[in-house]
Amino acid sequence: MNIVEFAKILNLSIGTVSRALNDRAEVSPKTRQMVLEKAEELGFVRNTNARRLVIGRNYMIRIECPTSTHILSDRYLVELARGVEEVAGAHGYDLLLHLGTHRSDAVDVQEVDGLVIVAGSETTADDIRRLTQKGRTPAVVIAWATPLDFPAASYVCLDTLPGVREALECLASLGHRRIGYIGSGQPGQRLRDAFPRLMAEAGLTWDPALAREAGTTPDDGCRAALELLALSEPPTALFARTDVLASGAVQAVSQLGKTVPGDVSVIGHDNIEAAALVNPPLTTVAINIPDVAVLAVKALLAMITEKADPITLTVGTHLIVRRSCGPASS
Amino acid sequence: MNIVEFAKILNLSIGTVSRALNDRAEVSPKTRQMVLEKAEELGFVRNTNARRLVIGRNYMIRIECPTSTHILSDRYLVELARGVEEVAGAHGYDLLLHLGTHRSDAVDVQEVDGLVIVAGSETTADDIRRLTQKGRTPAVVIAWATPLDFPAASYVCLDTLPGVREALECLASLGHRRIGYIGSGQPGQRLRDAFPRLMAEAGLTWDPALAREAGTTPDDGCRAALELLALSEPPTALFARTDVLASGAVQAVSQLGKTVPGDVSVIGHDNIEAAALVNPPLTTVAINIPDVAVLAVKALLAMITEKADPITLTVGTHLIVRRSCGPASS
DNA sequence: CTGTTAGCGCTTTCAC
DNA sequence: GTGAAAGCGCTAACAG
Numbered sequence: 001m002n003i004v005e006f007a008k009i010l011n012l013s014i015g016t017v018s019r020a021l022n023d024r025a026e027v028s029p030k031t032r033q034m035v036l037e038k039a040e041e042l043g044f045v046r047n048t049n050a051r052r053l054v055i056g057r058n059y060m061i062r063i064e065c066p067t068s069t070h071i072l073s074d075r076y077l078v079e080l081a082r083g084v085e086e087v088a089g090a091h092g093y094d095l096l097l098h099l100g101t102h103r104s105d106a107v108d109v110q111e112v113d114g115l116v117i118v119a120g121s122e123t124t125a126d127d128i129r130r131l132t133q134k135g136r137t138p139a140v141v142i143a144w145a146t147p148l149d150f151p152a153a154s155y156v157c158l159d160t161l162p163g164v165r166e167a168l169e170c171l172a173s174l175g176h177r178r179i180g181y182i183g184s185g186q187p188g189q190r191l192r193d194a195f196p197r198l199m200a201e202a203g204l205t206w207d208p209a210l211a212r213e214a215g216t217t218p219d220d221g222c223r224a225a226l227e228l229l230a231l232s233e234p235p236t237a238l239f240a241r242t243d244v245l246a247s248g249a250v251q252a253v254s255q256l257g258k259t260v261p262g263d264v265s266v267i268g269h270d271n272i273e274a275a276a277l278v279n280p281p282l283t284t285v286a287i288n289i290p291d292v293a294v295l296a297v298k299a300l301l302a303m304i305t306e307k308a309d310p311i312t313l314t315v316g317t318h319l320i321v322r323r324s325c326g327p328a329s330s
Numbered sequence: 331m332n333i334v335e336f337a338k339i340l341n342l343s344i345g346t347v348s349r350a351l352n353d354r355a356e357v358s359p360k361t362r363q364m365v366l367e368k369a370e371e372l373g374f375v376r377n378t379n380a381r382r383l384v385i386g387r388n389y390m391i392r393i394e395c396p397t398s399t400h401i402l403s404d405r406y407l408v409e410l411a412r413g414v415e416e417v418a419g420a421h422g423y424d425l426l427l428h429l430g431t432h433r434s435d436a437v438d439v440q441e442v443d444g445l446v447i448v449a450g451s452e453t454t455a456d457d458i459r460r461l462t463q464k465g466r467t468p469a470v471v472i473a474w475a476t477p478l479d480f481p482a483a484s485y486v487c488l489d490t491l492p493g494v495r496e497a498l499e500c501l502a503s504l505g506h507r508r509i510g511y512i513g514s515g516q517p518g519q520r521l522r523d524a525f526p527r528l529m530a531e532a533g534l535t536w537d538p539a540l541a542r543e544a545g546t547t548p549d550d551g552c553r554a555a556l557e558l559l560a561l562s563e564p565p566t567a568l569f570a571r572t573d574v575l576a577s578g579a580v581q582a583v584s585q586l587g588k589t590v591p592g593d594v595s596v597i598g599h600d601n602i603e604a605a606a607l608v609n610p611p612l613t614t615v616a617i618n619i620p621d622v623a624v625l626a627v628k629a630l631l632a633m634i635t636e637k638a639d640p641i642t643l644t645v646g647t648h649l650i651v652r653r654s655c656g657p658a659s660s
Numbered sequence: 661c662t663g664t665t666a667g668c669g670c671t672t673t674c675a676c
Numbered sequence: 677g678t679g680a681a682a683g684c685g686c687t688a689a690c691a692g
Contacts, residue, residue, distance in 0.1 A: 002685055013663040018687060028661060043463075048441040049383040050685035054668050058379070063427070067412075074603065078404040082397075082429050094441075097393070097427040099412050111378040111424075133373075218607055247607040254609060273404065274604030277548055277577040279584060332669055343679045348671060358677060380669035384684050 006044045010035065021046060061088055061300065062096040062112040064131060066120030075273045076289060077118070080142070083293025084116055091301055114300045115139035117153075121186060125150040138303035140296045145190040147312050154299040155312040156292050160191050160269070161198065163285035163317030164239070167267045168202035170283070170319060171237045175328035176265060179204060180228040180235035182221055182245050185213040191241065210235050214245055221248025222255070229256060229264065236264055236328045243268035243275045243284055250278060250324070261326030271320055281322035291315050336374045340365065351376060391418055391630065392426040392442040394461060396450030405603045406619060407448070410472070413623025414446055421631055444630045445469035447483075451516055455480040468633035470626045475520040477642050484629040485642040486622050490521050490599070491528065493615035493647030494569070497597045498532035500613070500649060501567045505658035506595060509534060510558040510565035512551055512575050515543040521571065540565050544575055551578025552585070559586060559594070566594055566658040573598035573605045573614055580608060580654070591656030601650055611652035621645050 007014040012035070019027045020035035039045070052058055063084055065077055085095050096112055115131060117123075119141050125148040132139045135152030147155035171179055179199070183192050192213075196206035209231070214224035221240055228235055229252065240246035246268030253260050260266050260280055268275055271286030295313050302308035337344040342365070349357045350365035369375070382388055393414055395407055415425050426442055445461060447453075449471050455478040462469045465482030477485035501509055509529070513522050522543075526536035539561070544554035551570055558565055559582065570576035576598030583590050590596050590610055598605055601616030625643050632638035 003687095004685080014686080015664070015688085016662055019662085022687080026661060031661085045440055047383065047685050049379045049388070050668090051687075052668095053377065053379040053383055053670085054685085054687045056668075074405045074408040077408055078429075081427060085427065085429050095427040097411060097415065097425040099408075099415050110375055218611075244607060247609065251609045272603065274602075274607040277574060277604040278608045279577065279581045281548075334669080344670080345672080345680075346678055349678090352671080356677065361677080377669050380684090381671080383686085384669085384671045386684075 001042065001044050003044075003046065006039070006042065009042070010038055058111055058113050059092050060094045060096055060112045061114045061116060061297075061304075062098055063116045063118070064098045065100075065118045066123060067100055076270075079289040080118065080293050083290045084297050087294055087297040088301070093301075110137075112137070114304045116296055116300060117141040119143045119148065124148065128153055138300060140300040140303075142292060142296060152310060154296075154303060154310040156296045156299070157312060157314045158287055158292070159314045159316045160285065160287070161194055161316070163287075163319050164191060164195075164269070165198050165201060166319035167239060167283075167285055168198055168204065170321065170325060171239075171265065171267065172202045172204055174237075174265065174325060176237040177204065177328065178207065178210060178233065178235040178237075180225070180238045181211040182224045182228070182238060182240040182249060183211065183213045184241040184245060185215050185220075189241075214241075214248075216242070216244065218244055218248035218251065221245030222252040223248075225249035225252035226255070229253070234264075237325070238264060238266045240266065240268050243270045243272045243282060246282055246284070246324075247274065247278045250280075250282070260324050263329050265325040265328075267319075267325060275320075276322065280324050283322045283325045284320055285317045286320045287317045288315060331372065331374050333374075333376065336369070336372065339372070340368055388441055388443050389422050390424045390426055390442045391444045391446060391627075391634075392428055393446045393448070394428045395430075395448045396453060397430055406600075409619040410448065410623050413620045414627050417624055417627040418631070423631075440467075442467070444634045446626055446630060447471040449473045449478070454478065458483055468630060470630040470633075472622060472626060482640060484626075484633060484640040486626045486629070487642060487644045488617055488622070489644045489646045490615065490617070491524055491646070493617075493649050494521060494525075494599070495528050495531060496649035497569060497613075497615055498528055498534065500651065500655060501569075501595065501597065502532045502534055504567075504595065504655060506565075506567040507534060507658065508537065508540060508563065508565040508567075510555075510568045511541040512554045512558070512568060512570040512579060513541065513543040514571040514575060515545050515550075519571075544571075544578075546572070546574065548574055548578035548581065551575030552582040553578075555579035555582035556585070559583070564594075567655070568594060568596045570596065570598050573600045573602045573612060576612055576614070576654075577604065577608045580610075580612070590654050593659050595655040595658075597649075597655060605650075606652065610654050613652045613655045614650055615647045616650045617647045618645060 003014050003017055007017045017035055020032040115137055117139055128141060128148055128150045140154040143155050143157050145157060181195055199206040212224040214220040225238055238249050240249050246266050249266050250260050253264050268282045268284040271284045275282040275284045292315050299311055333344050333347055337347045347365055350362040445467055447469055458471060458478055458480045470484040473485050473487050475487060511525055513519060529536040542554040542557060544550040555568055568579050570579050576596050579596050580590050583594050598612045598614040601614045605612040605614045622645050629641055
């Protein structure tokens with residue numbers, strides 16, 4: 001059924017019906033009421049395509065994720081998607097999902113009003129340029145520490161430092177003095193560069209001999225931890241750049257016949273689902289994804305509906321204390 | 331730019347341009363070629379809404395996920411979505427994401443050509459009926475062991491039995507005779523009912539005293555395992571209905587000062603991301619999600635494009651061996 | 661407050 | 677092989 005037939009049944013003109021359905025002011029309350037009721041009753045629903053064609057808006061935003069973000073795991077995506085859907089949905093927007101590589105289908109970009117782009121470790125400014133049709137489509141990108149070099153987009157940046165600072169303070173207060181660092185060996189490691197300063201701020205002294213660039217798998221973390229713990233003056237606590245690495249570190253400790261947190265404390269990063277499940281549950285640095293989602297969508301909607309200028313926001317991390325940290329052993 | 335302006339630039343009629351763009355046979359190869367090139371060059375792209383309005387198709391399928399599936403974790407959703415996007419995308423379909431509750435927005439159901447519904451533990455036949463507009467919209471539902479009572483939809487069912495059978499055989503071959511079962515306490519536990527038979531098939535005898543219905547959290551699993559291991563004749567191996575439960579069971583073992591798999595073997599179910607990360611990495615029963623995705627989308631596309639009858643398919647599970655199982659201790 | 665009508669941008673007969 | 681014209685179902689501007 002289309003609006004013509006529907007209007008005929010109601011003995012109204014299509015204009016009136018359309019106005020009622022669009023919640024326009026010029027229609028009498030009782031008419032609107034009855035149109036709405038009848039629509040429900042007869043199951044009439046407007047053709048979205050016709051509607052979008054004529055109003056020139058899609059009420060759709062596309063969420064664009066790389067295959068691997070190399071940082072917060074799949075859980076990150078789902079949580080982000082939930083958050084984005086929630087606030088975008090509240091404004092009448094649907095979500096078009098685009099996983100996989102940022103492939104060059106700029107083709108269908110005109111069927112959406114805006115883009116939420118989750119940057120991966122390999123995403124470049126050029127990718128953003130292409131995805132946004134040189135900035136013609138409003139976009140917000142969830143980026144790591146700093147915006148990419150494409151100023152037509154908004155950015156929500158992830159600042160991991162606050163949570164790491166908390167982590168270090170926590171360790172310091174437990175009496176730890178020698179703290180090992182296990183990195184992921186990725187480029188652009190802002191955290192690694194800031195680590196010595198963060199240590200100092202927590203009243204600790206940084207020993208470069210206690211740092212290892214490991215990789216991304218649990219085994220990488222395990223190997224790095226084994227090396228660190230074999231030192232003549234081994235660390236009493238280990239900070240790992242990712243929870244995956246941290247889980248490997250925990251395994252290393254038990255391979256040596258020692259325990260976490262009895263003999264060595266371990267702190268991870270990212271708060272992946274697994275972090276609460278490993279043994280012992282991992283104290284870790286977490287990012288507040290729902291916050292990120294809300295901020296991102298608000299920025300995007302402002303660009304779409306009010307032609308607002310792109311902005312860049314930053315959201316920090318915080319420490320989640322579980323059971324992998326204890327007092328320094330001797 | 332619209333097709334009128336574009337056609338004017340090319341000195342062609344809009345009819346010809348349209349036919350070229352749609353890859354119709356009645357247009358000369360050289361004309362088509364040049365239209366395509368020019369479109370690329372000038373960045374012309376057809377208005378999707380106008381196109382969809384006139385052809386009466388949306389080239390869009392909606393993927394509908396409940397907030398919590400209570401079975402395979404978020405990873406499940408992402409993997410499924412990737413798979414769905416891949417095969418649907420190959421046929422020109424976009425993906426509309428709908429997370430959260432199966433809310434009653436049947437409103438926008440007419441903007442999609444089909445639905446992929448991921449059933450949650452609370453999804454009912456009525457939910458499906460509503461989502462599909464009483465079956466008017468083609469749909470495939472990813473269901474647990476059996477289809478729901480709504481025959482207008484296709485079903486891809488998950489049969490967990492094959493993997494569990496493998497698990498039990500694995501345990502039997504390691505010399506285990508007393509195997510504990512930790513359930514999730516959910517309704518409709520087909521697996522629990524089948525467990526005794528599966529045990530028998532693996533040459534083991536089922537002892538009802540070794541079964542516990544725990545819950546869904548790691549702590550639930552821990553408590554259940556503690557109970558089981560405190561028995562006068564404790565099990566030497568534990569099978570947990572979910573990896574989350576299994577991770578709790580592992581913690582229970584270490585709380586008792588024992589080790590996995592030295593003193594007790596543990597097998598989980600679902601192969602969540604965390605399973606590979608706990609200590610020790612969990613042997614677990616996994617489902618092949620990409621298979622599910624491919625089967626589901628194929629069934630759906632058949633219904634959409636060929637008005638095929640709904641079908642119901644089943645995909646099984648298999649065992650992934652990691653390090654949480656070893657020879658039975660004494 | 662309600663009815664009428666001109667498009668939105670495209671596909672697709674129907675002529676040529 | 678190509679062009680002209682009739683809609684697809686809706687919204688919004690214009691009359692009344």
